[in-house]
Amino acid sequence: MKKLRLKRKQQQKPDVSSADTEKQPTIEAEATVDIKSKVSTAEWPQRKVTLAPDQPLLEVRSVERIFDVGSQKLHVLKGINMQVMQNQLVMLKGRSGSGKTTLLNMLGGLDLPTSGEIWFRGEQLSAWSDDKRTRARRDDVGFIFQAFALMPLLSAYENVELSLRMANIPRHLWKARAQHCLELVGLGKRMYHRPFEMSGGEQQRVAIAKAIAHKPLLLLADEPTAELDTQMVAQVMGVFQQIIRTENISICMTTHDPTIMEVADHVYEMVDGKFVS
Numbered sequence: 001m002k003k004l005r006l007k008r009k010q011q012q013k014p015d016v017s018s019a020d021t022e023k024q025p026t027i028e029a030e031a032t033v034d035i036k037s038k039v040s041t042a043e044w045p046q047r048k049v050t051l052a053p054d055q056p057l058l059e060v061r062s063v064e065r066i067f068d069v070g071s072q073k074l075h076v077l078k079g080i081n082m083q084v085m086q087n088q089l090v091m092l093k094g095r096s097g098s099g100k101t102t103l104l105n106m107l108g109g110l111d112l113p114t115s116g117e118i119w120f121r122g123e124q125l126s127a128w129s130d131d132k133r134t135r136a137r138r139d140d141v142g143f144i145f146q147a148f149a150l151m152p153l154l155s156a157y158e159n160v161e162l163s164l165r166m167a168n169i170p171r172h173l174w175k176a177r178a179q180h181c182l183e184l185v186g187l188g189k190r191m192y193h194r195p196f197e198m199s200g201g202e203q204q205r206v207a208i209a210k211a212i213a214h215k216p217l218l219l220l221a222d223e224p225t226a227e228l229d230t231q232m233v234a235q236v237m238g239v240f241q242q243i244i245r246t247e248n249i250s251i252c253m254t255t256h257d258p259t260i261m262e263v264a265d266h267v268y269e270m271v272d273g274k275f276v277s
């Protein structure tokens with residue numbers, strides 16, 4: 001059995017005063033981080049989030065997803081109910097093909113349920129127009145999916161800067177924010193290395209820095225620790241704990257790895273399109 005050097009979480013209270021406000025530390029992480037360069041939050045584009053402390057950031061209500069495959073109907077999600085509270089780490093576990101990625105795509109507004117509702121920051125995301133979902137994805141969601149890999153010819157710094165450019169963050173904020181995010185994931189000294197000059201765990205940490213650079217409310221990660229060795233898995237999970245604390249973010253990730261589940265606030269186990277307790 002693999003042993004991870006992860007510390008258990010202590011009691012956490014949600015903080016909803018503002019998406020950009022620093023919170024009291026409530027969890028321990030062993031990732032080496034050096035948070036020196038902070039971007040002035042006053043300059044950052046303002047977003048309106050009016051959630052009560054006990055209101056979920058994300059809520060899934062009776063969601064079903066049926067795909068048409070040729071003349072057949074493939075019933076992949078069969079009545080999913082779940083919540084991600086503010087500043088929580090939630091994991092989805094389940095066998096290959098159980099429906100985790102299908103659900104994660106919906107949580108990020110990349111796909112829509114056949115029936116049921118998805119609520120995000122107090123509004124029904126599943127009823128939004130394509131444009132509104134695209135804007136919410138750009139502004140409030142960060143993705144770590146295989147399909148959103150790093151640009152191989154760009155340095156770690158340039159990769160993170162690119163995501164700030166794509167999120168329409170004002171140019172004068174890029175440098176400090178990109179440096180801050182790379183320091184946050186413990187790569188302050190590797191900023192100018194390109195992906196092929198880095199280990200798998202380092203590349204995954206660049207992907208995290210890139211996904212959180214625009215200060216999303218929600219980070220969605222599909223198997224972010226797959227392909228990593230035990231030590232790198234611990235580093236990545238440490239970074240996740242750290243960014244929940246310092247970036248006021250919630251994380252929902254899929255995993256097959258039972259050794260990391262103890263650091264989650266909640267684990268949903270999916271079997272054949274349904275959650276089992």
Ligand SMILES: Nc1ncnc2c1ncn2[C@@H]1O[C@H](COP(=O)(O)OP(=O)(O)OP(=O)(O)O)[C@@H](O)[C@H]1O
Pocket residue numbers: 067068069074076094095096097098099100101102103
């Ligand atoms: N766009 C689609 N059209 C048809 N079938 C799909 C589509 N997307 C997913 N499926 C099917 O839905 C089922 C669940 O797939 P999904 O990728 O959600 O599983 P998963 O739990 O994430 O698996 P893994 O752990 O291997 O990534 C699979 O049988 C898959 O073939």
